[in-house]
Amino acid sequence: MQLLRHFVILSLFTFGCLLWYVNVFPKKRTNQMKKPNIVFILADDLGWADIGYNNPNIITPTIDELARGGVILNQSYVTQSCSPSRAALMSGYYPYRLGFQTGGVRRQMPTGLPSDIPILPRKLRNLGYSTYMVGKWHLGYCKSAYTPNERGFDKFYGYYLASEDYYTHMAGNWLDLHDNFDPVWGEDGTYSTYLFSNKAVEFIDHHDKAKPFFMYLAYQSIHEPLQVPDKYFDMYPSVKNEMRRTLMGMATALDDGIKQVVSALKRNGLWENTLLVFSSDNGAPTLPPHQGSNWPLLGQKHQLFEGGTRAVGFIHGNMLQKTGYTYNGMIHIVDWYPTLLSVAGGKIRDQEIDGVDVWKALSTNSLSPRNEIVYNIISEQGEAAIRIGNFKFMNVLPYTDVCWDPPPEAEGKWGNKTCLKQNENGVYLFNLKGDFIPSTDDPLEHKNLADIMPNKVRELTRRLEEKYEKVVPAFDRSYHDPEANPNNFGGVWSTGWC
Ligand SMILES: *[C@@H]1O[C@H](CO)[C@@H](O)[C@H](O)[C@H]1NC(C)=O
Numbered sequence: 001m002q003l004l005r006h007f008v009i010l011s012l013f014t015f016g017c018l019l020w021y022v023n024v025f026p027k028k029r030t031n032q033m034k035k036p037n038i039v040f041i042l043a044d045d046l047g048w049a050d051i052g053y054n055n056p057n058i059i060t061p062t063i064d065e066l067a068r069g070g071v072i073l074n075q076s077y078v079t080q081s082c083s084p085s086r087a088a089l090m091s092g093y094y095p096y097r098l099g100f101q102t103g104g105v106r107r108q109m110p111t112g113l114p115s116d117i118p119i120l121p122r123k124l125r126n127l128g129y130s131t132y133m134v135g136k137w138h139l140g141y142c143k144s145a146y147t148p149n150e151r152g153f154d155k156f157y158g159y160y161l162a163s164e165d166y167y168t169h170m171a172g173n174w175l176d177l178h179d180n181f182d183p184v185w186g187e188d189g190t191y192s193t194y195l196f197s198n199k200a201v202e203f204i205d206h207h208d209k210a211k212p213f214f215m216y217l218a219y220q221s222i223h224e225p226l227q228v229p230d231k232y233f234d235m236y237p238s239v240k241n242e243m244r245r246t247l248m249g250m251a252t253a254l255d256d257g258i259k260q261v262v263s264a265l266k267r268n269g270l271w272e273n274t275l276l277v278f279s280s281d282n283g284a285p286t287l288p289p290h291q292g293s294n295w296p297l298l299g300q301k302h303q304l305f306e307g308g309t310r311a312v313g314f315i316h317g318n319m320l321q322k323t324g325y326t327y328n329g330m331i332h333i334v335d336w337y338p339t340l341l342s343v344a345g346g347k348i349r350d351q352e353i354d355g356v357d358v359w360k361a362l363s364t365n366s367l368s369p370r371n372e373i374v375y376n377i378i379s380e381q382g383e384a385a386i387r388i389g390n391f392k393f394m395n396v397l398p399y400t401d402v403c404w405d406p407p408p409e410a411e412g413k414w415g416n417k418t419c420l421k422q423n424e425n426g427v428y429l430f431n432l433k434g435d436f437i438p439s440t441d442d443p444l445e446h447k448n449l450a451d452i453m454p455n456k457v458r459e460l461t462r463r464l465e466e467k468y469e470k471v472v473p474a475f476d477r478s479y480h481d482p483e484a485n486p487n488n489f490g491g492v493w494s495t496g497w498c
């Protein structure tokens with residue numbers, strides 16, 4: 001009897017210990033889990049139908065494989081143009097709260113992303129990350145406090161501006177390639193996709209593996225000017241439109257660059273613990289001198305229609321609990337700031353950001369915590385758009401060239417180009433619910449409901465008006481400061497003139 005009692009007590013004790021062990025040990029392990037490396041690849045002006053997994057005519061095998069083995073983001077919103085999207089990505093704020101709503105930072109504009117707000121690389125550095133930036137900054141450079149090196153990047157190699165020549169790295173007649181603060185003259189003739197991929201590989205090869213790292217790889221591709229090595233142009237012999245053919249080659253060159261970066265991560269044993277995010281910064285411009293396509297979406301870069309703002313994107317990495325699927329919830333480029341900080345084990349305090357942490361939603365395919373998106377508020381131009389649930393309200397300029405543009409190589413087969421009739425007052429209401437397949441559903445913005453649903457218009461207008469309270473006046477994009485003239489700086493676009 002006594003013995004049995006001891007046995008039972010002992011068994012219970014053992015069982016209890018086991019329970020304790022099972023419960024406590026995994027927790028401890030998660031706490032001690034290595035912080036993941038984060039590689040954020042931002043493509044420039046890459047449209048919805050300019051990528052292989054949305055358009056089989058485009059050769060991007062690496063991207064397609066990463067996307068299909070990860071999570072394809074089907075409703076990942078950005079802003080209508082370059083600098084506003086980049087500002088949102090870095091800060092977690094909608095660009096209209098930073099004065100960044102209107103468009104790209106021009107070459108001689110004495111302004112930049114407000115230097116008093118902490119941005120993603122600085123936050124990650126505080127969490128123990130090494131931080132590398134390769135590629136296009138485009139968030140201001142007139143003083144060093146605006147440059148990547150003083151915003152939290154340990155190392156920077158790339159452009160301050162936009163629209164450089166892919167080979168000479170000149171913007172206008174002056175050099176815009178920088179290694180930290182030093183001008184890089186020696187790469188005249190190296191295609192920027194090669195240059196940036198090689199530099200990313202170099203940073204990876206030299207990375208101190210005791211620390212996690214964040215790499216922001218902001219390729220120039222596939223922004224105009226349309227330039228590509230022959231090798232890639234030759235891969236599309238059946239494409240008659242030469243501009244389109246060049247652009248398709250540029251997408252393939254980009255894909256090859258990403259392949260190199262992934263190989264470097266694998267070779268260095270870093271891939272298993274790397275989270276890779278890929279996104280475009282805005283929809284494609286569809287007219288020459290560009291020739292992108294956002295098909296089947298409506299509109300293009302600089303417009304708040306879906307074609308300008310619903311971007312291609314995906315994430316890939318072992319830390320995702322569920323992979324190999326398409327995520328259909330809404331996310332916005334402002335969300336990466338809190339999401340990546342949360343992945344890195346950080347917390348957001350004392351910051352009234354617009355981004356929300358979507359990590360759990362993406363990694364488990366659960367409901368998005370986001371039900372509302374402000375596409376932008378550009379009061380200076382009388383433009384604004386908001387989406388709540390499936391309803392999207394727009395009050396925009398009566399733009400010309402709002403079209404459904406099939407990719408030139410598929411025109412006639414997939415559909416023919418048609419354009420929106422110009423709406424006199426620029427007021428639209430769409431119900432974006434449902435499928436691309438033509439039916440009563442309307443994610444492709446065919447049916448303006450503004451006149452027949454005035455209550456809905458009022459509801460969304462009211463919500464937008466609340467947002468207006470936080471608008472910071474946009475930077476003056478017409479002022480060109482003569483102090484910026486690169487002739488004052490040895491022929492280089494340089495910092496130190498504001
Ligand atoms: C495009 O237009 C041509 C000429 O009108 C027509 O033959 C063709 O069927 C159209 N294609 C589609 C997919 O609607």
Ligand SMILES: *[C@@H]1O[C@H](CO)[C@@H](O)[C@H](O)[C@H]1NC(C)=O
Binds near residue numbers: 074326435436437443
């Ligand atoms: C992406 O979203 C559209 C509707 O917006 C839908 O028609 C399409 O099926 C979705 N793709 C996937 C793979 O779920």
